Amino acid sequence: MTIGNNARSAIRLLALGLIVGLGAYWGGSRYGKPAPTSVDALHLSNASPAENSLDAFEAENVRIYRQASPAVANVVTRTVEYDFFFNPVPVEGAGSGFVIDTDGHILTNFHVIQGAQTIEVTLGDRSRFKAKLIGVDTRNDLALIKIDPAGRKLTTLPLGDSRNLLVGQRVLAIGNPFGFQSTLTTGVVSSLGRTVQTGENTFIDEAIQTDAAINRGNSGGPLLNSHGEVIGINSAIYAPTGTTAGIGFAIPVNTARRVAEDLIKTGRVRRATLGIEGRGLWPGLAEALNLPVKQGILVERVTPGGPAAEAGIRGGTHSVVAGLQELRIGGDVLVAWDDKPLATQMDLNLQLNRAWPGDSFNLTLIRDGKKITVPVKLGEGHDTLAQ
Numbered sequence: 001m002t003i004g005n006n007a008r009s010a011i012r013l014l015a016l017g018l019i020v021g022l023g024a025y026w027g028g029s030r031y032g033k034p035a036p037t038s039v040d041a042l043h044l045s046n047a048s049p050a051e052n053s054l055d056a057f058e059a060e061n062v063r064i065y066r067q068a069s070p071a072v073a074n075v076v077t078r079t080v081e082y083d084f085f086f087n088p089v090p091v092e093g094a095g096s097g098f099v100i101d102t103d104g105h106i107l108t109n110f111h112v113i114q115g116a117q118t119i120e121v122t123l124g125d126r127s128r129f130k131a132k133l134i135g136v137d138t139r140n141d142l143a144l145i146k147i148d149p150a151g152r153k154l155t156t157l158p159l160g161d162s163r164n165l166l167v168g169q170r171v172l173a174i175g176n177p178f179g180f181q182s183t184l185t186t187g188v189v190s191s192l193g194r195t196v197q198t199g200e201n202t203f204i205d206e207a208i209q210t211d212a213a214i215n216r217g218n219s220g221g222p223l224l225n226s227h228g229e230v231i232g233i234n235s236a237i238y239a240p241t242g243t244t245a246g247i248g249f250a251i252p253v254n255t256a257r258r259v260a261e262d263l264i265k266t267g268r269v270r271r272a273t274l275g276i277e278g279r280g281l282w283p284g285l286a287e288a289l290n291l292p293v294k295q296g297i298l299v300e301r302v303t304p305g306g307p308a309a310e311a312g313i314r315g316g317t318h319s320v321v322a323g324l325q326e327l328r329i330g331g332d333v334l335v336a337w338d339d340k341p342l343a344t345q346m347d348l349n350l351q352l353n354r355a356w357p358g359d360s361f362n363l364t365l366i367r368d369g370k371k372i373t374v375p376v377k378l379g380e381g382h383d384t385l386a387q
Helices: 005-031 039-044 056-071 253-266 283-288 345-354
Strands: 072-082 088-099 105-108 118-122 128-137 142-147 170-175 183-197 203-210 222-224 230-237 248-252 271-273 276-280 297-302 318-322 325-329 333-337 360-367 370-377 379-381
Touching (some): 056 072, 056 088, 056 183, 072 105, 088 170, 118 142, 128 253, 170 230, 183 345, 203 345, 230 253, 248 253, 271 345, 297 325, 333 345
Antiparallel strands (some): 072 088, 072 118, 088 105, 105 142, 118 128, 128 142, 170 183, 183 203, 203 248, 271 379, 297 333, 333 360, 360 370
16 A cells, blocks of 8 residues: 555654653653642642642541641549549549630530639640639530630631531531540531420520531530631530440530630620529329419429519419429419420520520510410529639
C-alpha cells in the first residue's frame, strides 16, 4: 500500500505536535509549579507527604481539628464524700468544655461541675489551670467557669448560629471521652427540634441530635459545623447498653450564648418565673378531685407577691395523702398557656424557658369546675449557685 504526499505531510505534522507537547509537559513537570488538586491543598502548602495525600473532605477535618482542639478543655473536678463510717473519700469527675474568650471563660455542662470543690482545666496544648465557677443555669444544664490566662494568648472558639441548621449537614465533636483528651468524632445532624428530658426539672430544649460518637467525658464539649463554629454543646447520649448507640444530643449554641452573656455580665441567668409550686395531674387524681379535665398542673402553692399571686391564681387550701404522696388540693388547675396545652410540669418549664422576664401571656385554668382565663406578667428569677 502506498502513501500519498498529502498523507506524508499530515503524519509529519502529527509527529511534530507530539514532540512539542511532550516537551512542554516534561518541562512543566520538572520546573513548573503544579496547580492544587483541591481548594484544601492551599491550606496544606507546607504539609507532610501524608497530608498531601488527603482528599478535600479529609483535609477539612484536619484543618478544623487543628484550629479548634487547642481551645477544647478537659475539665476535672474533685470533691470529698464520706463512706458508711464517715471516712472522707476523694471523688474525681471529668468532662469537657471550651474557651469562648481571651479572658478565659469556658462553657461546659452543669452536671460536669455539679458539687465540685475544686475544678482543674487542661487545654489542648496540655497547659493546666485552676478554674473558678462563675455561675450556672441548672434548667438548661449549663455552667460557666473561668481560668486566669496569666498573660498568655488563649485559642478561642467562635460561636455560630443554631437557628438555621439542616438535618444531614456535617458536624464534628471534640471532647475527652473516657479521659482520652482531644478526641475528634464526625457525623451529621440527625434530627432537630426535639425536647430531651435529662432530669426531673432539666431538659434540652430544641435539642440537636447527632450520630457523631459521643461518650462519657464528651459532656460540655463543642459540636462544630464545617466552618469550625460551635453550633451546640454535647450534653447527653441515648445509651441503653451503657455505651454510645449513635444517638447524641447537644444544647443549641444560641441558648448557651444567652446564658454565657448573662453570667459574664451579672453572674446569674435572667429567668422568667411564674411563682407557683405544682404537679402534673394523672387520671386517677383528676377523677378523685371531680375535675372536668384529665390533665393539667395542680397548683399547690403560690409565692406571695409573685406573678401568679398578682394574677389572682390560687394555691391549695388543705392537704391530703394520695398513695405515698402528700398533696395540697383545692387550688387552681393550669391547663393552657396562650392556648398551648399544659399537661405536665415539663410543659410549663418549656414555656418558661422560652419566655423572658416581663413577658405577658394568657393562662387558662380550672377553678371550681369552670374554665377561666387570666392575664399574667412574668417575673424574674435566677439560680442561686453562682459565686
